[in-house]
Amino acid sequence: MDLKAIRNQIDTIDNELLVLLNKRMELVKQVGSLKRAEKSVIYRPEREQEILRRLEDLNDGLLTKSAIEAIYLEIFAVSRNLELPQRVAFLGPEGSFTHQAAESRFGGMGEYLVLPTIRSVFDSVETGRAAFGVVPVENNQEGIVPETVDLLREKELQIAAELYLSIHFTLVSKADSLKDIKVIYSKDIAFRQCSVFLREYFDENVVEFIPVDSTSKAAKLAAGEPTSAAICSSISAKLTGIPVLFDNIENSDQNRTRFLILGKDFKNQPTSRDKTTIIANLPHTNSPGVLFRFLKEFNDRGINLTKIESRPSRNGSDFGFWFFVEFEGNSSDPAIRQIMDMHEGHLKWLGSYVRMS
Numbered sequence: 001m002d003l004k005a006i007r008n009q010i011d012t013i014d015n016e017l018l019v020l021l022n023k024r025m026e027l028v029k030q031v032g033s034l035k036r037a038e039k040s041v042i043y044r045p046e047r048e049q050e051i052l053r054r055l056e057d058l059n060d061g062l063l064t065k066s067a068i069e070a071i072y073l074e075i076f077a078v079s080r081n082l083e084l085p086q087r088v089a090f091l092g093p094e095g096s097f098t099h100q101a102a103e104s105r106f107g108g109m110g111e112y113l114v115l116p117t118i119r120s121v122f123d124s125v126e127t128g129r130a131a132f133g134v135v136p137v138e139n140n141q142e143g144i145v146p147e148t149v150d151l152l153r154e155k156e157l158q159i160a161a162e163l164y165l166s167i168h169f170t171l172v173s174k175a176d177s178l179k180d181i182k183v184i185y186s187k188d189i190a191f192r193q194c195s196v197f198l199r200e201y202f203d204e205n206v207v208e209f210i211p212v213d214s215t216s217k218a219a220k221l222a223a224g225e226p227t228s229a230a231i232c233s234s235i236s237a238k239l240t241g242i243p244v245l246f247d248n249i250e251n252s253d254q255n256r257t258r259f260l261i262l263g264k265d266f267k268n269q270p271t272s273r274d275k276t277t278i279i280a281n282l283p284h285t286n287s288p289g290v291l292f293r294f295l296k297e298f299n300d301r302g303i304n305l306t307k308i309e310s311r312p313s314r315n316g317s318d319f320g321f322w323f324f325v326e327f328e329g330n331s332s333d334p335a336i337r338q339i340m341d342m343h344e345g346h347l348k349w350l351g352s353y354v355r356m357s
């Protein structure tokens with residue numbers, strides 16, 4: 001077949017796809033009307049995952065799993081927009097890894113609110129300025145993001161979904177040579193994640209490391225100063241037009257960050273692949289066996305714990321603490337329900353959502 005003939009066939013298929021996509025949108029619009037009448041939630045991450053999994057199982061063509069995901073996440077984003085346009089806040093500025101994470105779930109067409117701090121993302125969802133907020137919660141090299149975990153305890157928001165992103169860092173600068181660099185800007189966590197590279201190439205007695213709110217802010221600062229550099233994502237290097245001196249400078253090439261999508265009064269439908277996150281404010285945490293007895297309840301019921309982190313309660317001068325706990329399953333599972341009931345008043349449920357790891 002010649003090029004023209006192949007292109008004719010492509011055109012025919014595109015025409016069919018357009019008809020089908022519009023048919024899909026008609027149905028989505030009906031779903032939107034039903035949901036608005038019932039005042040129910042538009043974003044259903046568990047339903048989106050169910051559709052993706054079904055299509056991936058069904059698929060026997062050239063499309064890869066991630067290609068199917070990329071196409072459909074964009075279709076879902078357009079669908080949700082048709083049902084009810086909802087603003088999504090994320091920890092900015094533009095070009096941050098959180099921006100990348102937000103776009104990977106809410107699509108390129110979404111309406112975004114770029115905010116300067118994790119707290120302001122929580123605030124925007126709390127006050128309804130945004131329907132959802134995207135924040136980082138942990139990195140597999142660095143552990144948890146304390147601000148996010150502390151705000152989850154402080155605020156009354158829920159986790160609608162989680163997502164994982166591979167993180168790569170670049171060193172960018174307008175300096176001609178490494179030895180001209182006097183200042184390096186980045187986010188504190190990024191400095192730690194690139195510590196091996198930094199030790200090898202820079203003398204900390206000569207170069208000043210300045211932590212700023214985000215890696216994209218770091219790129220913007222470095223773009224304006226000829227003897228400064230920044231550690232940032234390759235998207236923010238591109239957005240600021242600053243030359244990349246080194247790529248992939250992170251300590252581990254397995255560097256992944258987990259992000260949470262936060263909502264208000266949000267509850268997913270249970271699935272068979274859920275994870276639940278809670279805050280445990282156990283009384284008398286300094287007494288022997290308190291944590292042991294709590295964890296044993298999970299063990300006794302065969303519930304797989306996936307995370308436990310302790311955080312200071314900051315209650316006067318004492319050394320009390322609370323726990324950020326995650327485990328497999330949905331809060332409506334009878335075994336999990338039992339534990340939640342047993343500790344009523346001491347456990348705060350933050351969300352049950354499809355497990356992505």
Ligand SMILES: O=C(O)C(=O)C[C@]1(C(=O)O)C=C[C@@H](O)C=C1
Binds near residue numbers: 028076080
């Ligand atoms: O099934 C729904 O609840 C819909 O609103 C439809 C749809 C879709 O496009 O398939 C859109 C948004 C939801 O997040 C999930 C699915």
